[in-house]
Amino acid sequence: MKILSARYLKGVICPERSLKRKTPEIAFVGRSNVGKSSMINSLVAQKVARTSSTPGATRLINLYLIEYERGGLRQQAIFSDFPGFGYAKVPKEAQQGWQKMIEGYIEDNKEIKRVIWVYDVRREPDYLDEMLMEWFLDRKLPFSVVLTKTDKESKGFAANKKRLFRQYVKKSEVFVFSAKTGEGRKELLAHILDAG
Ligand SMILES: Nc1nc2c(ncn2[C@@H]2O[C@H](COP(=O)(O)OP(=O)(O)OP(=O)(O)O)[C@@H](O)[C@H]2O)c(=O)[nH]1
Ligand SMILES: [Mg+2]
Numbered sequence: 220m221k222i223l224s225a226r227y228l229k230g231v232i233c234p235e236r237s238l239k240r241k242t243p244e245i246a247f248v249g250r251s252n253v254g255k256s257s258m259i260n261s262l263v264a265q266k267v268a269r270t271s272s273t274p275g276a277t278r279l280i281n282l283y284l285i286e287y288e289r290g291g292l293r294q295q296a297i298f299s300d301f302p303g304f305g306y307a308k309v310p311k312e313a314q315q316g317w318q319k320m321i322e323g324y325i326e327d328n329k330e331i332k333r334v335i336w337v338y339d340v341r342r343e344p345d346y347l348d349e350m351l352m353e354w355f356l357d358r359k360l361p362f363s364v365v366l367t368k369t370d371k372e373s374k375g376f377a378a379n380k381k382r383l384f385r386q387y388v389k390k391s392e393v394f395v396f397s398a399k400t401g402e403g404r405k406e407l408l409a410h411i412l413d414a415g
Pocket of ligand 2: 257
């Protein structure tokens, strides 16, 4: 598995029909500021996605075209970087707007093969997370959980959290990751691109 190139396509609010190609898409979703954009940059080993220390900075769904090699073949995938949800300072109407956008986008888009649910290893799941998980399950949409920012905690802490999450999400796979140290990068990349 080798990334050949990654480039920004565009920011959208609904499925990009003009692309007119059947490129498998992987959606990166999760709370505001958890590290979705940093994860994409780490995975493709390039700074294509905008990251920010200001929570709620990403407002559009940003699409990236990834070219990679698998089994000697050149393949393509789209990584979609979602705006973070649940930021406390965002008014309720905007939160609902976010929910409509993500649901609309995912429901209309048959190319989405998997959702990568990015989660800060230091946090506990709450009602928003539960709602989102129920929604994925209802639609039988495959999703995987990635516990990120593991560099901020001990190895034991992350391992324990992973065990807890395994029970919580049941059938989904759970990964640990750090954009800062690169921990878990290889495994996650293989998981994402093998599924594509
Ligand atoms: N220590 C550490 N910091 C990280 C990691 N991943 C992201 N960060 C930091 O967390 C902050 C938010 O990162 P982003 O990648 O912009 O997060 P995001 O989920 O895309 O944020 P929104 O798009 O605003 O929802 C930045 O300051 C990053 O440098 C990580 O693995 N370890
Ligand atoms: Mg972002």
